[in-house]
Amino acid sequence: MLRSVRVSGRRFYSLKFENEVLEFANRKATVKSNHSWYYPPLSQLRSLEPMRIPAFRSKFDQFHWPQSKRVDEECCLEGRIHSIRKSGKGMVFMDLVQDNSKVQLVLMNKMIGCSKDEFGEYVDLFRKGDNVVAIGFPGVTNVGELSLKLTQQLKMASPILHPLPPKLTDLEKRHHNKVVDYLVNSRSRDLIMARSMILQTIRKFFEARDFIEVETPILSVNSNGANATPFVTHSKHIKSGDDPIPLQLRVAPELWLKRLVIGGFDKVFEVSRVFRNEGIDATHNPEFTTVEFYQSFTTLEQLMELTEGLLLEISQRMQSMDITIVRAKELLQQSSIGFKKLEFIPEIEKATGLPFPQEVTESSLLEYFDKISLPRPSIASVPQLLDKLSSTYLEPQCVEPTFIYHQPSQMSPLSKATTLEYTNGSYEVSRRFELFIQGNEFVNAYEEENSPIEQARKFALQQQEKNIHHDEETPLPDTKYVDSMEYGLPPTGGWGMGIDRLCVFLSNEQRIEEVLTFGTLPDVVRQ
């Protein structure tokens, strides 16, 4: 057990735990048998009001120090030890970190008031990585480094039981132990901070425009709003007879948000985690975050302006971080002059050199595929064929931020359509755009279909296609949503952006797990 001794009126803990070996490898046992010393209640350690380290720095960084190079008024600082540098038996330097800010501690046996031997043994109780409370005088060292010169023994607040690796780069080890990754790799921490800053900017943008932030259901009977396989679960309390009704996790919040617009909330947005039971790769995780907003009486053109405005603000804000400054600068320039625009059908014609089929049907599109020698996708439905055209001819053109707009209406059953004249005739196109950057989709937005009659018709068409092509991912129509529409969805602009990809892009990373706090689903499962 720990002996406590009195030295010149003050009580000190001395020195070695009896019969304990102070090796890191055995530290857990030592800690276990001296538990109350290693994990005391915080209030017991604070004999005066503590300062956060950033506040301490801002108070003393520009301080005009007296001859003695210190101020004889005790301060209390708390944080984690990042470095220990011994310099002789009676003197030790440590770096203490809190709130991403660092300050040096100077420990000297004379100032603390104990013998060198006592001092040395006491200091040996501390390891790089321990959380501690330090009390002492603010001051500077001979070379001018701001420090806290301890007047009392350092106090243990919570120890680390394993030595931190000096480096951790192996992907497997990093993502399967994110705690250590964050302690070791500052970039891993910075990526999470950048994400926070991006989300803050988005919230500020919408708040400044009088949007309200809402939260809509994640669990429901029929997940809708995107083509994707849902995760299925059930509730103990939602049953049909004795059988639980299967519930789905949302694949998109879209239909709930539009119901809110019908209900009179004219400007809503949601930062929403969505769930899709699909493959995992560098740019896909089964759960991911989108921001969606809906604003009544808003056109496609207004949606484009809002998109440029939001990305402008994000790019301005993200100049303040080292890891995002390069991308943010590019984006700032591009969003202030406005993004390039590609209109779907004319651009396909330009790229293929052939006029678009007059009828947008499966057979005419397949014929078109043959003419341009494009291999057919595995599911040869009209939406899939059109999507293939886009990913082959349009999306690769979108290295710089680019809007692709006026997609044929068959691609988006929830979007409002209009008839437009092109060289080869007139077409039903969606009042829709997608924003692509470096060939990746970032934003999907459209004027919402607001006729319950049209919506019911498009849902029916979608089901026909689904049955013909056995496309399991097409959701069942949400007839209750169509019922809600009968109360009058105003002409509404709806918009969604993937946050994970935005973070990956701005931080110039290649993989989605880098911007997820605990990696992708396989990483999460292992932690």
Added chain:
RNA sequence: GAGAGUAUUGUUUAAUGGUAAAACAUCUGUCUUUUAAGCAGUCUAUAGUGGUUCGAUUCCACUUAUUCUCACCA
């Protein structure tokens, strides 16, 4: 769902059909102004099973773990 790779100490990297090397970390010293410090010393490893071989960490097979790519998708 299909394919390609990887596995050496706590970490990050070497090398080799015959004694596995280094840096950092750990541990032991040392230093009263250090800057994730210096100096001296110490400790720790070939994923598992089988095969070829006088001898396998190295070659082969299987297993396990894991990474990546493609497909689906945002």
